[in-house]
Amino acid sequence: MASGDRTVSRSCAIKTETRPRGHLALWGLLLLLAGWLSGQSSEAAAQSSRPDDEITKLADDVYLFRHRFHQSIFITTPKGVIVTDPISLEAATWLKGEIKKLTDQPVRYVVYSHDHNDHITGGSVFADTAVFVSHAAARPKILEEADAKIPVPDLTFTDRLFIDLGGKRVELIYTGRNHSDNSLVVLLPQNKLLFAVDFIPIETVAYRALPDGYPDDWIESLKKVEQLDFETLVPGHGKVGKKEHARLFRGYLEDLRAAVQEQVQKGASLEEAKKTVRLPKYEQWQRYAEWFPENVEGMYRYLSERRKGQP
Ligand SMILES: [Zn+2]
Structure with missing residues (x-):
């Protein structure tokens, strides 16, 4: 089927x-x-x-590309195309064919949102014409993977990088550690659109036990996102949201942190904390039933480690 x-x-x-x-x-x-x-x-x-594969036009020159449960954006300009996460070899091959139907221009840039390979595999399809871009901290991790399907970034940055192509400005901004230590956001100022992967789910709890995450930095990173000028928030999974969703997700992380902290301070075990902590305010969010206990676990482990580190 x-x-x-x-x-x-x-x-x-x-x-x-x-x-x-x-x-x-x-x-x-x-x-x-x-x-x-x-x-x-x-x-x-x-x-x-x-x-499995779908392209949705978000603005005149901005498109949402979805492959199964993953998605990214791409921008067409008269001087070339800027692609973000290629997702997989299969996805990127399909995407390249679809882009050819939209424009004669080659893909000039491929921007990796962060180093997790479920988002950035398949960039090799664009290696004939594209420069690969990531945050500086993603590069050594990608090098270590040594996966031919994931070209190593040619161009990296630490705080902010502008790509000006064919009259379009694309801003890559690092807002600090969150779901990884190298997640960038892609801001399209003309469209007031922000693409952010895995660290601002839209009315969805965080992924499992916050693997590779930095909860306190994550909250600070969201505050920086809230200061950016945008209206539309495009995540790496699930429905497109609005700026307000960044604040809502920060609220979720803060509430989760406070509830788990209370258990840690009481000396509750991990199992006790997982049984006790509930946040009814977020029960209607996606994945609450499946991932909330794991979110508690991730936060518990993080706060317990921090506590041990602070005599
Ligand atoms: Zn990720």
């Missing part, structure tokens, strides 16, 4: 936001109905019926 879906989606992948809302509403209703009939959640129904 998946390969059939893929064939259909690959031939009609470009979607624009100009479609009538009624059409989308009806589609959503059908998905809900399908989910109800099959005993699945509406989310699961939506995921099983949607194509």
Whole structure:
């Protein structure tokens, strides 16, 4: 079934936001109905019926590229294309073909959001024309991986880097450690759009036990994001959000930290903390049931280690 879906989606992948809302509403209703009939959640129904690969136009020259559960943005200009996370070899190969349908211009830059290879594999597809860009701290990690499908960044930066191409300005900004120590954000000032991967989920709890994360720095990093001038927030997974979602997610991390800290100070064990800590305010968020206990675990381990480090 998946390969059939893929064939259909690959031939009609470009979607624009100009479609009538009624059409989308009806589609959503059908998905809900399908989910109800099959005993699945509406989310699961939506995921099983949607194509593997999809491109959605966000603005005149800005596109959202989704491959299964991962997504990135790309920008077309008269002087070339700027791609962000290539996601996988399969995804990037498909994307390259679709970009050729949109423009004669080559891909000039590939920007890695951070070093995690579920987002940046497949860049080799663009190596014939592109310069690869990342935060400086991502480079040694990518070098260590020695994966031919992940070209090593040619261009790195520590705080801020502007890419000016064909009249378009793309700002790469480092807001500190968060979900990794090298996550950058991509700001498109003309579009008031920000692309941020894995550290600002939209009304979704954090991924599992906060692997590779730095919770206190993460909160500070979100405060810096909140100071940037944008309206639309595009994450690396899930629905597109608004600037407000950065503040909401910071609130979640702060609430999680406070609740777990209380348990750590009481001397509760990890298991006790996982049983006790609940944040009802966020029960409606995606993945709460699955990942919240792991979020508690990640925060517990982090705060316990910190405590040990502070006599
Ligand atoms: Zn990641």
